[in-house]
Amino acid sequence: MNFRLKGNATVILMSLRKGAPYADRVEGNGEILIYEGHDVPKNLARDPKAVHQPYYTPKGTLTQNGKFFEAAQQYKQGQREAELVKVYEKIKDGIWVYNGVFELVDAEIVSDGQRDVFKFKLHVTDKTLSEKETEVKNVSDLEHNRMIPTSVKLEVWKRDKGRCKTCGSTDNLHFDHILPFSLGGTSLKAENIQLLCARHNLNKSNKIV
Template sequence: MNQIRDDVLSYREMCEAENVQTLQRGMNFRLNPKYSVILMSQRSNAPYRDKILSDGITVEYEGHDQPRTRYIINPKYLDQPRATINGTFTQNGHFALAVDKFKRHEEGAELVKVYEKILPGVWSLKGFFDLVDYKIELDGKRNVFVFILSLSAEQNTDSKAKIDLKHTRLIQSEVKMEVWKRDHGKCVKCGSTKNLHFDHELPFSKGGTSLTSKNVRLLCMEHNLAKSAKIE
C-alpha cells in the first residue's frame, strides 16, 4: 500500500520534479496533463490564508489576487477575480470551473499535487488531493475564493494503488518547522541531508500522532524505506 512520504525538497528540486524552470505562481492548473499543482504556506507571513483542517486530511486553500500593476497598487482591497478584463479565466477561474464540472458529474475531481513551504528554501510534498469544492468568503474588505481539497486515495498517477485514508493524517506545518530545527535538517539515523522525509516514529495507523514533534522525525529515504519494510 502506498503511503504519504512527506518528502523534503529545495525549491530547485521541486521545480525539477515538475519538469519546469520556475514555479512562480502558487496556482498552476494542469501544469501536468494528469494533475494541477498548488504551493501553499501556513507561515505567519504568508500572503494567503491556507490551512489544514482538524480532520488532518482536508486543506483550505485561498485563491489568488489580481496581479499588481501601475493601476492596482494594493490587490488586497479588490475581490479575487474569476476572469481577466479580457474574459479569459484566471487560475481561480480554472480551478472553480473544475469544481463546477465535478459537482455536475461531468468530470471526476481534479487531482492536485500540493507542496507546502515550511521555511525559506525548504518545501514539503504533501501529496495528491482531490479538488472537491470552493466557496467565496468575505474576509472583511473583499471577496476571496477558498478551495477545498481532500487528501486523495490516489497517491501515484502511474499506479492504481491506493492509500488507507482512515489511517493517514497530514503533519501540521508548525510541527514540521519544529522538527526541522530540532533535527538540524538531517536524517536522525545517519546525518544525511539528501532525500529527507518527515516520518512518524509510531505510525498513525498504530496509534501515533501528527500533532506533536515528539512523534515526528527526519529520515533519509534509505532509513525511511527500511523502517517501512519492518512495519509491513
C-alpha cells in the same frame, strides 16, 4: 497554484505561517485544507489586496482561480472525478515540505468584507497520482495519510538539523512517522516524527524500524 502544471500534476503551495499572504487553514484533524485563491498580479493593480481575486485574465482566459473553481464545480455536478492535487507547505523561508495528495471537492467565492476571494476545499486522500502526473519534480514524492502540524515540522526540522536521520542527506526530505499512522502513530508529537530522505522513506514503507 498550478492547474495541470505542464499538462501533468496539479499543485498548490500553502502556508500556515503568521503573516502569510493568503488565509489558508487546516480543519478536521488535518484531513481538510481550505486554500485561498490568488490575487491579481502586482503589475495589474497598485494594491492587489484591494481588488477582487480574478476569475479571468485580461485576455479573457481562465486564471488559476478560474481553473480550480470550474474543476470543483464540475466535480460537484457529477461531471468529472475530483481533481487530485499535490500540496506543498512553506514552513520556513526557502523550505517547502510535501503534505501529500488531496482531492479538490468544493469551491466558493466569498466576501472578506472588502472584496471577493476564492476558497477551495480539499480533502486528503489515499489515491495516488499516475506515473505521468508525478513528473512535476524529479523526485519520489510519498503520499501521507494525515498532515503533520507546522509547529511539529519546525520542531523536527530543528532537532534533526535538516538532514535525513539515516544517511544525513539534505535532499528531497520527508517528514516520516516513526510508528506509521496506519498503525496508530500520531502526527501531533515530534517524538513520533523524523526526517528521512525519499530513498530511506520508501525503503521503510510501513515497517517499524
